[in-house]
Amino acid sequence: MSDQIHIQLDLRHHCIESDIKALYNRKVGQYFKTEQNRGRLEVEIELLKTVLETFDFGRLRSAYPELAGKSDCSVAICLAKPNDLVIMIDDNPIVPLWR
Numbered sequence: 001m002s003d004q005i006h007i008q009l010d011l012r013h014h015c016i017e018s019d020i021k022a023l024y025n026r027k028v029g030q031y032f033k034t035e036q037n038r039g040r041l042e043v044e045i046e047l048l049k050t051v052l053e054t055f056d057f058g059r060l061r062s063a064y065p066e067l068a069g070k071s072d073c074s075v076a077i078c079l080a081k082p083n084d085l086v087i088m089i090d091d092n093p094i095v096p097l098w099r
Contacts, residue, residue, distance in 0.1 A: 004079070006078050007047065008074075009075045011069050011073065012069075012071065013070075015061055015067060015069040016057060016061065016069075016087075024045065024048040024052060027045050047079055048077075055096050066089050073089050074091070075088065078093075
Protein backbone atom coordinates (compact mmCIF):
# COMPACT_ATOMS: atom_id res chain seq x y z
CA MET A 1 0.00 0.00 0.00
CA SER A 2 0.96 3.59 -0.42
CA ASP A 3 2.78 5.58 2.26
CA GLN A 4 -0.27 7.72 3.15
CA ILE A 5 -3.92 7.10 2.34
CA HIS A 6 -6.65 9.47 3.49
CA ILE A 7 -10.25 8.66 2.57
CA GLN A 8 -12.79 11.30 3.53
CA LEU A 9 -16.24 10.08 4.58
CA ASP A 10 -19.58 11.92 4.52
CA LEU A 11 -21.72 10.93 7.50
CA ARG A 12 -24.42 13.60 7.11
CA HIS A 13 -26.89 11.05 5.72
CA HIS A 14 -25.44 7.61 6.50
CA CYS A 15 -23.60 5.80 9.26
CA ILE A 16 -19.94 4.93 8.81
CA GLU A 17 -20.67 1.41 7.56
CA SER A 18 -23.20 2.50 4.92
CA ASP A 19 -20.96 5.30 3.70
CA ILE A 20 -17.93 3.00 3.39
CA LYS A 21 -20.01 0.43 1.46
CA ALA A 22 -21.25 3.11 -0.95
CA LEU A 23 -17.76 4.55 -1.35
CA TYR A 24 -16.33 1.07 -2.00
CA ASN A 25 -18.91 0.48 -4.75
CA ARG A 26 -18.19 3.89 -6.34
CA LYS A 27 -14.44 3.25 -6.33
CA VAL A 28 -14.89 -0.18 -7.95
CA GLY A 29 -17.10 1.44 -10.62
CA GLN A 30 -14.49 4.14 -11.25
CA TYR A 31 -11.79 1.50 -11.56
CA PHE A 32 -13.59 -0.20 -14.45
CA LYS A 33 -14.67 3.03 -16.18
CA THR A 34 -11.29 4.66 -16.54
CA GLU A 35 -7.62 3.79 -16.57
CA GLN A 36 -6.65 6.99 -14.77
CA ASN A 37 -5.41 6.63 -11.20
CA ARG A 38 -5.84 2.85 -11.27
CA GLY A 39 -2.97 2.29 -8.84
CA ARG A 40 -4.46 4.70 -6.32
CA LEU A 41 -7.93 3.21 -6.79
CA GLU A 42 -6.59 -0.31 -6.22
CA VAL A 43 -5.06 0.76 -2.91
CA GLU A 44 -8.23 2.58 -1.81
CA ILE A 45 -10.48 -0.35 -2.83
CA GLU A 46 -8.30 -2.81 -0.90
CA LEU A 47 -8.28 -0.56 2.16
CA LEU A 48 -12.07 -0.12 2.09
CA LYS A 49 -12.54 -3.87 1.67
CA THR A 50 -10.32 -4.53 4.68
CA VAL A 51 -12.26 -1.99 6.74
CA LEU A 52 -15.60 -3.57 5.77
CA GLU A 53 -14.33 -7.04 6.69
CA THR A 54 -12.63 -6.19 9.99
CA PHE A 55 -14.21 -3.18 11.74
CA ASP A 56 -16.86 -3.77 14.40
CA PHE A 57 -19.28 -1.13 13.16
CA GLY A 58 -21.89 -1.73 15.87
CA ARG A 59 -19.36 -1.06 18.62
CA LEU A 60 -17.93 1.92 16.73
CA ARG A 61 -21.38 3.53 16.37
CA SER A 62 -22.09 2.94 20.07
CA ALA A 63 -18.75 4.26 21.28
CA TYR A 64 -18.66 7.24 18.91
CA PRO A 65 -22.16 8.65 18.18
CA GLU A 66 -20.66 10.83 15.41
CA LEU A 67 -20.16 7.63 13.39
CA ALA A 68 -23.86 6.70 13.57
CA GLY A 69 -24.78 9.28 10.92
CA LYS A 70 -26.56 12.62 10.87
CA SER A 71 -23.21 14.16 11.77
CA ASP A 72 -21.44 17.21 10.38
CA CYS A 73 -18.12 16.08 11.87
CA SER A 74 -15.17 15.63 9.58
CA VAL A 75 -14.53 11.86 9.45
CA ALA A 76 -11.82 10.04 7.52
CA ILE A 77 -10.10 6.68 7.35
CA CYS A 78 -6.32 7.09 7.33
CA LEU A 79 -3.48 4.69 6.74
CA ALA A 80 -0.14 6.30 7.46
CA LYS A 81 1.90 3.13 7.04
CA PRO A 82 1.11 -0.58 6.92
CA ASN A 83 -0.92 -1.71 9.92
CA ASP A 84 -1.38 1.87 11.19
CA LEU A 85 -5.05 2.39 10.40
CA VAL A 86 -6.99 5.09 12.27
CA ILE A 87 -10.32 6.84 12.06
CA MET A 88 -10.08 10.62 12.28
CA ILE A 89 -13.01 12.48 13.81
CA ASP A 90 -12.49 16.24 13.53
CA ASP A 91 -8.71 15.69 13.38
CA ASN A 92 -8.77 13.48 16.51
CA PRO A 93 -7.49 9.95 15.84
CA ILE A 94 -9.36 7.00 17.28
CA VAL A 95 -8.23 3.43 17.12
CA PRO A 96 -10.70 1.28 15.18
CA LEU A 97 -12.62 -1.38 17.03
CA TRP A 98 -12.05 -4.76 15.39
CA ARG A 99 -14.39 -7.75 15.20
